[in-house]
Amino acid sequence: MRFTLNGQPVSYGGSGARRLLDVLREDLGKTGTKEGCGEGECGACSVIVDGEVVDSCLVAAGQVEGCNVTTVEGLADGGRLTALQQAFIAYGAAQCGICTPGMLLAAHVLLQRTRRPGADDVREGLAGNLCRCTGYTKIIEAVLSCAT
Amino acid sequence: MVSRSPIGQSVPRREGAEKVTGAAKYTDDLVFPGAWYGKTVRSTIPAGRLRSISLDPAFDWSSVVVVTADDIPGENVVHLIRDDQPVLARLGGEIRHKEEPVLLLAGPDRASVEEAARHIRIEYDKTTPVYDLDKATEVYSTIEISKGEVVEDVEDVEVVQRTFKVGLQEQLYIEPQGAIAVPEAGGTIRIVGSLQCPYYVHRALKRALKLTDAQAIVVQAETGGGFGGKEEYPSMVAIHAALLARKAERPVRLIYDRHEDLAATTKRHPGVITHRTTVGKDGTLLAQDIEIVLDGGGYCTLTPVVLSRAAIHAAGPYSCPNVWIRARAVATNTPPNGAFRGFGAPQSLFAAELMVEHVAERLGMSSVDLRRKWMLRLGDTTATGQKLTESVGSEMVLDAALKAAATVRPSDRPTVRRGRGLSLVFHGSGFTGSGEKKLQGTIGFEALADGTFRILTASTEIGQGTKTIFCQLAADALGVPLERITLAPQDTSLVPDSGPTVASRTAMIVGRLVQDAAAEVRERLKREKLPIRVQKSYVQPESLHWDETTYRGDAYPIYAWACTIADVDVDMITGEVRVTDLITAVDCGKALHPVMAEGQIEGGSLQAVGWATIEEIKMKDGGYQNDRLATYLIPTALDAPRIRTILVENPYSRGPFGAKGIGELPMDGPAPAIIAAIHDATGVWLDEIPATPEKVLAACASR
Numbered sequence: 001m002r003f004t005l006n007g008q009p010v011s012y013g014g015s016g017a018r019r020l021l022d023v024l025r026e027d028l029g030k031t032g033t034k035e036g037c038g039e040g041e042c043g044a045c046s047v048i049v050d051g052e053v054v055d056s057c058l059v060a061a062g063q064v065e066g067c068n069v070t071t072v073e074g075l076a077d078g079g080r081l082t083a084l085q086q087a088f089i090a091y092g093a094a095q096c097g098i099c100t101p102g103m104l105l106a107a108h109v110l111l112q113r114t115r116r117p118g119a120d121d122v123r124e125g126l127a128g129n130l131c132r133c134t135g136y137t138k139i140i141e142a143v144l145s146c147a148t
Numbered sequence: 149m150v151s152r153s154p155i156g157q158s159v160p161r162r163e164g165a166e167k168v169t170g171a172a173k174y175t176d177d178l179v180f181p182g183a184w185y186g187k188t189v190r191s192t193i194p195a196g197r198l199r200s201i202s203l204d205p206a207f208d209w210s211s212v213v214v215v216t217a218d219d220i221p222g223e224n225v226v227h228l229i230r231d232d233q234p235v236l237a238r239l240g241g242e243i244r245h246k247e248e249p250v251l252l253l254a255g256p257d258r259a260s261v262e263e264a265a266r267h268i269r270i271e272y273d274k275t276t277p278v279y280d281l282d283k284a285t286e287v288y289s290t291i292e293i294s295k296g297e298v299v300e301d302v303e304d305v306e307v308v309q310r311t312f313k314v315g316l317q318e319q320l321y322i323e324p325q326g327a328i329a330v331p332e333a334g335g336t337i338r339i340v341g342s343l344q345c346p347y348y349v350h351r352a353l354k355r356a357l358k359l360t361d362a363q364a365i366v367v368q369a370e371t372g373g374g375f376g377g378k379e380e381y382p383s384m385v386a387i388h389a390a391l392l393a394r395k396a397e398r399p400v401r402l403i404y405d406r407h408e409d410l411a412a413t414t415k416r417h418p419g420v421i422t423h424r425t426t427v428g429k430d431g432t433l434l435a436q437d438i439e440i441v442l443d444g445g446g447y448c449t450l451t452p453v454v455l456s457r458a459a460i461h462a463a464g465p466y467s468c469p470n471v472w473i474r475a476r477a478v479a480t481n482t483p484p485n486g487a488f489r490g491f492g493a494p495q496s497l498f499a500a501e502l503m504v505e506h507v508a509e510r511l512g513m514s515s516v517d518l519r520r521k522w523m524l525r526l527g528d529t530t531a532t533g534q535k536l537t538e539s540v541g542s543e544m545v546l547d548a549a550l551k552a553a554a555t556v557r558p559s560d561r562p563t564v565r566r567g568r569g570l571s572l573v574f575h576g577s578g579f580t581g582s583g584e585k586k587l588q589g590t591i592g593f594e595a596l597a598d599g600t601f602r603i604l605t606a607s608t609e610i611g612q613g614t615k616t617i618f619c620q621l622a623a624d625a626l627g628v629p630l631e632r633i634t635l636a637p638q639d640t641s642l643v644p645d646s647g648p649t650v651a652s653r654t655a656m657i658v659g660r661l662v663q664d665a666a667a668e669v670r671e672r673l674k675r676e677k678l679p680i681r682v683q684k685s686y687v688q689p690e691s692l693h694w695d696e697t698t699y700r701g702d703a704y705p706i707y708a709w710a711c712t713i714a715d716v717d718v719d720m721i722t723g724e725v726r727v728t729d730l731i732t733a734v735d736c737g738k739a740l741h742p743v744m745a746e747g748q749i750e751g752g753s754l755q756a757v758g759w760a761t762i763e764e765i766k767m768k769d770g771g772y773q774n775d776r777l778a779t780y781l782i783p784t785a786l787d788a789p790r791i792r793t794i795l796v797e798n799p800y801s802r803g804p805f806g807a808k809g810i811g812e813l814p815m816d817g818p819a820p821a822i823i824a825a826i827h828d829a830t831g832v833w834l835d836e837i838p839a840t841p842e843k844v845l846a847a848c849a850s851r
Contacts, residue, residue: 031177032170034372036322037406041777044322072170081168089164092743095751096611097167098323098372104168123785132320132373133611135750136785138743 001065005030006074016062021045023061024071032072032101036130043129046102047071053106053128072101075108084108084146091142095133103129107143116147154620154630155805158743162615162635163370175326175342175369176403183328184213184254186392186402187261189268190412191237191248194446194481194770195277198237201251204267212255212264213396217241220391222358226384227351230288233447233484235356235387243272245446245483246771247412249384254392254400277481277770281420281441284478288444289452291459293531293699296470298435302426305434308507309424312499313836314819316765316772317416317758319488320782323372325413326403327385329393337390338365343382344374345648346606350640352383357390368638374610375755376487379650380449381413411775414486415765417442417454417477421462421499426470431511433468433522436531440475440496445484451477454485456580458492460703461816463531464500465542465574466522471531481770487650489752490815493575494759498837501571501820505827515824519546519572532703539800539808541709541735546572548733548794549711556715563721566728569824570713573816576704577809578653581694584705588685589647589658592636593622593665595673595680601626601666604636604643607658612811613744617655618662620740621804625666644683652708652809655740657686659804689802706800708808709735712753712817714789716825720848723841726787727757727822733794737808745810746793752814753791758783760819764838 002011005028012023024030024047033056036044040055047056048070075082084107087093094100103126110117110125117125122143123136131139166172191198201216203209217224217236226233237243237250250270255261278284300307327341337357343349346366353364366386371378389402404413419442426435440458444451459475504522508515523542529535549570559566578584592604603622609615619633626633636642646658665684672680694701715729730753739745762781766773774780799806819837827833832847 025177030170031173034174034323035176035405036324037777039406039776039778042322042406072168076169081165085168088168089160092158092161092747094161094164094167095613095747096321096323096371096373097163097172098174098321100167101170119790123788126785128784130322130782130784131751132322132375132755132782133751134747135752135754135791136788137750137791138747140785 001062003064003066004068006070012061016060018061019057020059020061020064021056024056030071030073034098034101036098043102043106044099046105046129048105048109051109053109070105072104075104084111087142087145091138091145093134093139093142099129099131103131103139111143111146119144153624155624155740156742158741159616159620159630161613162619163609172370174323174372175328175340178328178340178369180328180330180399183399183401184256184396185258185261186252186254186389186400187265188249188388189251189253189265191243191246191250193243193272193274194246196243196272196274198239198241198243198250199271199273201239202269207264207267211260212253213392215252215391215395219395220356222356225355226387227355228380228449229452230448245481247483248446249388252388252392254396279480279482279770281443281478284480286479288448288477288479289455291455291475291699293459293471293473295531295533298437298470298472305426305428306510307424307426308510310503310506311420311422311835312502313420314418314495314498315838316418317488317763318410318780319375319377321373321375321377324404324406324409325378325381325385327382327389328399328401329386329389330399331393331397334363336363336365337393338367339386339390340367340369341382341386342371342378343368344378344608344610344650346608346638346640347645348380348648349383349386353386353390356387357394366640368608371608371610375489376491376650377413379487379648381486406777407775410780411772412483414449414484416488417444417485417492417495419443419495421496423499423503425503425507427507427511431513431518431521433466435470436463436468438462438473442477443480443485444477445480445482447484449484449486451485454492458496460532460576460580461493462496462500464497465524465572465709467524467528473531482767489755490812493812494756494815494819497573497816498819501573502823505824516570523572530703533700534702539706539737539798541796541798542572544796544798545709545711545733545735548796549713549731552731552792552794553713559717564717564719565829566715566717567825567827567829568713568715569821569828570711571817571821572711574707574709575652575813575816577708578657578705579651580703581696584657584686585688587647589661590644590683590685591646591658591661591665592644593662593669593682595669595678597678600632600634602634602636603662605658606638606640606643606646607654608638608649610649612748613741614649614654616744617659617740621659621663622666625663626670652811652813655807656803656809659807660802661686663804705802706808708737708810708813710813710817712821714818714821714825716822716829718826718829718844723845725761725826725839725844727761727789730789730791730818732814732817733796734810734813735796735798736810737800737803738797738806739795740805740807742795745795748811749793749814750791753818754783754788756815756818757789757822760822760837761839764840
């Protein structure tokens with residue numbers, strides 16, 4: 001099967017029943033996608049599939065055939081950090097960093113969909129991604145700073 | 149070489165770019181060609197003896213390795229305080245809790261390991277488990293603190309007595325526990341893992357695997373949160389991985405999934421705390437009589453030290469002439485409880501702070517006024533007789549928080565009642581008593597030929613900012629740009645033992661060593677050639693005195709202070725408690741990096757909100773009933789209150805630039821403030837957390 005990963009075509013010849021999370025991490029080397037719970041509760045494994053944030057631990061690899069998949073590695077353009085990534089550093093939104101990839105992808109989609117999100121929109125948009133370090137305050141500030 | 153000081157500047161996190169691009173490598177991200185997958189087979193009973201282990205003779209065992217207690221080359225003990233916890237249960241040996249490790253498996257893929265596990269039969273002889281603290285007969289430790297004399301038969305006084313209960317809590321770092329063991333030449337075992345304390349693991353590994361200092365190498369990978377949960381438990385994971393790697397003669401990955409992590413690893417100690425407080429009619433605090441019982445679970449782990457911190461903080465941040473504290477920690481047949489941010493203090497301060505509320509209510513006084521009357525000030529002595537000689541922020545944080553809080557407006561939802569509560573807490577920074585003196589944490593510091601400087605420390609970065617803050621301190625002391633400072637990896641073969649990354653000690657104690665070492669190098673650079681290497685170890689100030697046997701003296705080098713104001717909405721139909729706003733004023737001495745200091749306070753505060761409201765573990769037959777993330781809930785972005793942090797800088801003479809440790813402090817204040825806010829909203833007092841809808845409705849119904 002084929003799909004697009006971070007803008008590049010990739011082919012995968014293994015079982016379509018494997019979790020997308022495992023295919024990304026083990027076969028395609030995209031270890032920025034993390035496993036926090038394996039049952040769709042924590043959002044550490046969030047990736048973007050055709051514009052939607054999904055938990056890659058709940059998606060079978062076969063389901064993304066022909067799709068556009070974006071992982072955290074696909075955010076920075078040629079090594080240049082996006083405004084959101086820069087804001088995460090500047091505002092202290094990443095502490096231990098394990099939730100950061102999923103959080104960034106969820107925030108990225110939120111900012112694409114909602115032009116001027118308020119704090120409540122951000123809370124709603126990130127509610128599927130757990131963070132145990134920040135209390136979310138700095139994450140919300142970082143996302144709001146990128147609202148255009 | 150003069151450069152603007154980075155101290156007090158919120159410079160970018162050292163490893164920030166790696167964390168936002170996905171380049172940072174956590175344990176499970178690391179690839180070791182040919183590595184096998186490990187699995188821990190655990191007891192299914194809470195109490196008894198291990199009768200037999202049978203491997204199905206029809207199964208092909210040639211493609212996996214099996215490790216039992218017989219395969220342990222050294223001592224079958226996880227080295228910590230008491231030598232009671234085995235690496236693996238012995239045949240005929242005691243089983244003291246569910247999920248106790250019995251046997252280890254490794255194979256080339258996960259499926260074959262799981263298949264092998266289905267062909268193992270383990271039999272037990274069951275005994276009657278003990279869960280009830282009152283019926284527990286084995287005591288891990290006891291502490292008695294006595295100041296003055298608690299006398300009851302005084303006239304014209306009020307005596308208020310109340311008992312409080314606190315529950316289990318899971319650290320819930322988002323990266324589960326994990327370690328990879330790699331066998332190397334000469335009998336060396338290299339561990340790469342998710343951990344807070346490389347040298348704890350190093351000592352445990354040496355003992356269980358009978359290795360020399362050089363044969364045991366422990367390396368910290370990027371670590372996805374710890375909160376105490378990766379203080380002692382990683383020793384167990386590392387030893388297991390090492391035993392498998394030794395037998396399989398190849399690298400073995402032992403990465404827990406969330407279910408195993410929740411079911412088997414340590415939790416915050418639950419406990420029961422009873423206060424009996426004697427006050428004069430005018431509110432003068434005359435005597436505090438306090439009894440603490442903590443549940444240690446199946447093995448001792450760090451329980452005596454947790455109990456010690458609980459006991460020392462039990463009287464709260466108040467000045468009382470007569471104090472009698474009796475604390476004990478007992479053994480039960482649940483999985484062992486262990487280190488968790490706050491380390492016993494959140495439990496005892498929860499009770500102490502609510503006691504202020506109950507006494508105020510009895511006297512018809514404002515609890516804020518009562519706190520002002522009672523609180524420790526400069527020159528006062530604590531329950532252990534420690535005279536506070538500097539950096540006492542009690543009044544500063546109380547004033548700052550009160551000033552920041554706007555008036556509470558009633559909710560516009562008819563079924564919702566709104567309330568506000570306040571708490572005042574202190575938290576000893578660094579190890580208790582003579583801990584730092586015994587430990588003598590050490591760092592190395594190098595000025596290299598290429599003009600850069602290198603910090604060698606075993607203090608770990610677990611999100612709190614160790615790497616960034618150490619570089620700031622070194623850059624300032626040397627007067628060079630931050631870019632010229634580097635850190636050696638947290639690898640026991642490269643760096644000295646700086647002590648564990650725990651107890652709110654890293655920035656304050658180890659940071660000071662970095663500062664001093666860099667200052668020494670700056671002097672030596674004036675007359676010596678590169679490279680230069682210095683080593684600095686902690687030296688206990690002569691003014692600090694602590695008596696371990698009587699529990700008298702300077703329990704901590706200094707205390708950090710916090711005042712928290714919580715606003716809650718209570719839905720009177722559903723019983724649901726929602727913390728809407730939290731203001732915390734913290735006396736941190738000096739904020740070396742304000743954004744990171746705020747980040748610690750906000751994160752710790754939310755962890756405390758979770759403990760106080762929704763994080764509940766239900767027990768069933770000695771195990772945790774809700775041992776999945778679908779059933780153990782922590783606050784999401786939607787649940788989290790608006791948190792406002794006020795940093796109060798009240799310098800401590802021996803901290804770097806006056807900084808005091810604040811990592812654990814934010815765990816202490818929110819819970820009692822929330823319970824007081826629920827009372828303000830509903831008129832009912834809860835004595836137990838978490839304040840689940842069931843408890844709130846039951847309390848309202850029985851009014």
